[in-house]
Amino acid sequence: xxxxxxxxxxxxxxxxxxxxxxxxxxxxxxxxxxxxxxxxxxxxxxxxxxxxxxxxxxxxxxxxxxxxxxxxxxxxxxxxxxxxxxxxxxxxxxxxxxxxxxxxxxxxxxxxxxxxxxxxxxxxxxxxxxxxxxxxxxxxxxxxxxxxxxxxxxxxxxxxxxxxxxxxxxxxxxxxxxxxxxxxxxxxxxxxxxxxxxxxxxxxxxxxxxxxxxxxxxxxxxxxxxxxxxxxxxxxxxxxxxxxxxxxxxxxxxxxxxxxxxxxxxxxxxxxxxxxxxxxxxxxxxxxxxxxxxxxxxxxxxxxxxxxxxxxxxxxxxxxxxxxxxxxxxxxxxxxxxxxxxxxxxxxxxxxxxxxxxxxxxxxxxxxxxxxxxxxxxxxxxxxxxxxxxxxxxxxxxxxxxxxxxxxxxxxxxxxxxxx
Amino acid sequence: xxxxxxxxxxxxxxxxxxxxxxxxxxxxxxxxxxxxxxxxxxxxxxxxxxxxxxxxxxxxxxxxxxxxxxxxxxxxxxxxxxxxxxxxxxxxxxxxxxxxxxxxxxxxxxxxxxxxxxxxxxxxxxxxxxxxxxxxxxxxxxxxxxxxxxxxxxxxxxxxxxxxxxxxxxxxxxxxxxxxxxxxxxxxxxxxxxxxxxxxxxxxxxxxxxxxxxxxxxxxxxxx
Ligand SMILES: Nc1ncnc2c1ncn2[C@@H]1O[C@H](COP(=O)(O)OP(=O)(O)OP(=O)(O)O)[C@@H](O)[C@H]1O
Ligand SMILES: [Mg+2]
Numbered sequence: 001x002x003x004x005x006x007x008x009x010x011x012x013x014x015x016x017x018x019x020x021x022x023x024x025x026x027x028x029x030x031x032x033x034x035x036x037x038x039x040x041x042x043x044x045x046x047x048x049x050x051x052x053x054x055x056x057x058x059x060x061x062x063x064x065x066x067x068x069x070x071x072x073x074x075x076x077x078x079x080x081x082x083x084x085x086x087x088x089x090x091x092x093x094x095x096x097x098x099x100x101x102x103x104x105x106x107x108x109x110x111x112x113x114x115x116x117x118x119x120x121x122x123x124x125x126x127x128x129x130x131x132x133x134x135x136x137x138x139x140x141x142x143x144x145x146x147x148x149x150x151x152x153x154x155x156x157x158x159x160x161x162x163x164x165x166x167x168x169x170x171x172x173x174x175x176x177x178x179x180x181x182x183x184x185x186x187x188x189x190x191x192x193x194x195x196x197x198x199x200x201x202x203x204x205x206x207x208x209x210x211x212x213x214x215x216x217x218x219x220x221x222x223x224x225x226x227x228x229x230x231x232x233x234x235x236x237x238x239x240x241x242x243x244x245x246x247x248x249x250x251x252x253x254x255x256x257x258x259x260x261x262x263x264x265x266x267x268x269x270x271x272x273x274x275x276x277x278x279x280x281x282x283x284x285x286x287x288x289x290x291x292x293x294x295x296x297x298x299x300x301x302x303x304x305x306x307x308x309x310x311x312x313x314x315x316x317x318x319x320x321x322x323x324x325x326x327x328x329x330x331x332x333x334x335x336x337x338x339x340x341x342x343x344x345x346x347x348x349x350x351x352x353x354x355x356x357x358x359x360x361x362x363x364x365x366x367x368x369x370x371x372x373x374x375x376x377x378x379x380x381x382x383x384x385x386x387x388x389x390x391x392x393x394x395x396x397x398x399x400x401x402x403x404x405x406x407x408x409x410x411x412x413x414x415x416x417x418x419x420x
Numbered sequence: 421x422x423x424x425x426x427x428x429x430x431x432x433x434x435x436x437x438x439x440x441x442x443x444x445x446x447x448x449x450x451x452x453x454x455x456x457x458x459x460x461x462x463x464x465x466x467x468x469x470x471x472x473x474x475x476x477x478x479x480x481x482x483x484x485x486x487x488x489x490x491x492x493x494x495x496x497x498x499x500x501x502x503x504x505x506x507x508x509x510x511x512x513x514x515x516x517x518x519x520x521x522x523x524x525x526x527x528x529x530x531x532x533x534x535x536x537x538x539x540x541x542x543x544x545x546x547x548x549x550x551x552x553x554x555x556x557x558x559x560x561x562x563x564x565x566x567x568x569x570x571x572x573x574x575x576x577x578x579x580x581x582x583x584x585x586x587x588x589x590x591x592x593x594x595x596x597x598x599x600x601x602x603x604x605x606x607x608x609x610x611x612x613x614x615x616x617x618x619x620x621x622x623x624x625x626x627x628x629x630x631x632x633x634x635x636x637x638x639x640x641x642x643x644x
Pocket of ligand 1 (some may be wrong): 432460462464467
C-alpha cells in the first residue's frame with residue numbers, strides 16, 4: 001500500500017509543474033535567473049573542456065615533438081664585422097663525431113640537420129609538383145623528433161655512408177605527388193637534376209595548437225623530405241650542419257644535455273659563435289600559461305554568473321514562499337511534515353536551476369562542437385564534464401533554495417492559514 | 421477520547437497579552453457530533469485548532485487517543501493530523517491550481533499511498549460527496565457548495581477518526597449549507613467524531629451536543 005517511491009513521483013511531478021508555473025508567472029525574473037545559471041554552466045563546460053580536453057590534447061601535441069629532444073643552432077648575426085663569423089653554421093661533422101663518441105654523457109643520440117637557407121623547394125614526380133622542405137638528417141632523427149613511419153623504413157648506416165639518393169617523405173608530400181597510391185614507398189621523385197627513391201612515409205602529425213601560439217608555419221613536418229645528410233652536404237658542397245637535433249637520456253637531464261653540447265661547440269669553435277637551444281619545454285610553459293589563464297577567466301565567469309543566477313532563484317523562491325503562505329498552511333493542516341514542505345520547495349528551486357543547467361549544457365555542447373569543427377581538435381566535453389555541469393547547476397538550486405525552503409517548512413500552520 | 425484539562429491559550433499582540441481560553445476542561449467521547457457556538461472573537465476557532473492539533477496549549481494537558489498532544493513535536497502533530505483528523509474550513513482552503521481529484525489526493529501523497537491506490541481512493545471519496553462528474557475541474561470552476569464537498573472528500577480520504585470543521589457552512593447559502601450538513605450527518609452515522617464551529621442555530625441543531633464559548637470559558641449548551 002505504501003511505498004517510498006510514490007512520494008517522490010507525486011512530489012517530483014508537483015515540483016516540476018510548480019517550477020514551470022513560476023517560469024510563466026515571473027517571466028523576466030525567472031528568465032534572468034535561468035540565464036545566469038545557463039551562462040555559468042557554459043563557463044563550467046568551457047572550463048572543463050579546457051582543463052580536461054584541451055590541456056590533454058595540447059600536451060599530447062607538444063609531447064609528440066619529443067619532450068626529451070632539443071635543437072641547437074647558431075644565432076645568425078649578419079652584421080658581425082668578422083667575415084669568418086658571418087659565414088658558417090657554427091656546427092660541423094667533427095662536433096657530431098665527438099658527441100657520437102660519447103663526450104656529452106647526458107646526450108642519448110644526435111642527428112644533424114642540413115638544409116638550405118631557402119629550404120622551400122620544388123619536387124616533381126611525373127607531371128605533379130609540390131613544395132617540399134628538403135633536409136639532410138641521420139637515422140636517429142626520426143626518434144629525436146618523435147616521427148613515426150606510416151610505411152617503409154628508416155635510413156640504414158649504408159644509406160648514410162654511401163650517400164644513397166633515398167628519401168623519407170611527409171604525409172603531405174605523398175598526398176601531393178602520389179594521390180592515387182596508398183603508399184609512395186618505392187616511388188621516386190625529382191629535385192632539380194637528382195632522382196630520389198622513397199623508402200619511407202611519415203605519419204601525419206598535428207601542429208594546430210603550436211601554430212596558434214606562434215610556432216613557425218614552415219616547420220610543418222608533413223611537408224618534409226629527408227635525405228641522408230651526407231648526400232645533402234655533398235650537394236651543397238659544405239660540411240656545415242645547420243641544426244644539431246638531439247635527445248637527452250631522460251626528461252630531467254634535457255637542460256644538462258643541451259649545455260654539454262653547447263660547451264662542446266664553444267670549445268671546438270673557440271667561443272666564436274652564440275647558440276640558441278630550443279626545447280619543447282619552452283612551448284609547454286607557454287601552453288600551460290595560456291591554458292591556466294583561460295581556466296582562471298572561466299572560474300571567475302562561472303562563479304559570477306552562478307552567483308547571480310543563484311541570488312535570482314533565492315529571490316524567486318522567497319517571493320513564492322510568501323505568496324503561498326496560505327497554501328503551506330493548508331498542506332500542514334492536512335498533515336505535511338517539515339521535510340515534506342522543505343523538499344517541495346527545494347525541488348522547485350533545483351528544477352529552475354536545472355532548466356538553466358540544461359540550457360547551458362546545450363549551448364556549451366554547441367560551442368564545443370563548433371570549436372571542434374573549427375579547430376580540428378576534438379574538444380567535446382566528456383561525460384565527466386557534463387555530469388559535473390549538471391551537478392553544479394543542481395547544487396546552485398539547493399544552495400539558493402535552502403533558506404526560503406527552510407522558512408516555508410518552519411511556518412506555524414495556524415498563522416499560515418490566517419494569511420491571505 | 422478527546423480530553424482537555426485546564427487548558428489555557430493566550431495571544432500576544434502589540435506587547436499586550438490577551439487570554440483567549442482560560443482553564444478549559446472538556447471531554448468529547450468517540451463518535452460524538454459536537455457544535456461549538458459563541459460570539460465572534462470568543463475563541464471558538466482557537467479551541468477548535470487545539471482540538472485539531474493545529475496548535476498547542478500554553479498550559480494544561482490535552483490527551484487524544486490516550487496520547488499527550490501537548491508534549492508532541494510539530495512533526496508528531498503533523499502525523500496525528502495526517503492519520504486521525506480531517507479539516508473542513510469556512511473558506512474551503514483548496515489549492516487553487518489543483519484539480520478536484522488532485523486536491524483530494526494530497527493527504528494521501530503525504531501518507532505515502534501509492535499512486536494507483538491514491539487515484540482510486542480519491543475518486544471514490546469524490547463519488548461519496550456527489551462530485552464524480554467534476555474530477556478534472558479546478559476549484560475556481562466550481563460553486564461554493566461543490567468546493568466544500570471537495571474539502572470534505574479531502575478530509576475523509578485518509579479515513580480519520582475525527583472531523584474538525586470551522587464554520588463549514590459560513591460561506592454558503594442556507595440550502596447548500598443544509599446539503600453539506602447532510603454529508604456531516606452521514607459521516608457521523610459512519611462513526612466519525614465531529615467537532616464543528618457554527619454561528620447558526622439551525623446548523624448547530626444537527627449536532628448531538630452544543631458547547632458555548634464566552635469570555636474564554638466553555639459551557640454546555642442546550643439543544644433547542
Ligand atoms: N494568531 C493570533 N494572534 C493574535 N491574536 C489572535 C490570533 N488568533 C486569534 N487571536 C485573537 O484571539 C481571539 C479569539 O479568536 P478566534 O479566532 O478563536 O475567535 P472566534 O471565536 O473563532 O471568532 P469568529 O467567530 O469571528 O471566527 C480574538 O480576539 C482574536 O483576535
Ligand atoms: Mg473563528
